[in-house]
Amino acid sequence: MMANDRFVYFSSPPPTREHVQWALEDYVRGIGKVEWNSRFFVTLPGLPSNPAERLSDVLDARYEVQSERWFEVCLGNDNLDVITRMQDAVTSAIADGFASFAARFWKGRRDHEKGMP
Numbered sequence: 001m002m003a004n005d006r007f008v009y010f011s012s013p014p015p016t017r018e019h020v021q022w023a024l025e026d027y028v029r030g031i032g033k034v035e036w037n038s039r040f041f042v043t044l045p046g047l048p049s050n051p052a053e054r055l056s057d058v059l060d061a062r063y064e065v066q067s068e069r070w071f072e073v074c075l076g077n078d079n080l081d082v083i084t085r086m087q088d089a090v091t092s093a094i095a096d097g098f099a100s101f102a103a104r105f106w107k108g109r110r111d112h113e114k115g116m117p
């Protein structure tokens with residue numbers, strides 16, 4: 001899988017770094033760890049899964065993933081960017097879920113919704 005950015009845009013002031021941290025920590029409570037280093041890094045336990053691993057003789061399935069599960073959350077002036085880089089479907093679903101939560105909770109819009117800049 002390739003890198004994937006999930007932008008959430010805000011028309012009013014975006015959430016603070018502290019509020020995003022609290023939300024991330026509560027979102028992955030019990031299943032992940034949140035660290036800050038110029039952006040949030042969320043690490044998840046376990047090895048990435050590859051649903052095409054045993055299907056390579058049936059399909060021309062090129063499905064490369066990282067050796068660990070993680071995603072990033074970057075704060076912009078008027079947005080959040082929830083990023084996965086060559087992650088498995090499980091990690092991508094968790095990252096998608098956080099982007100959707102942020103859009104709902106802070107009254108933002110996801111980049112795929114109508115009316116996005």
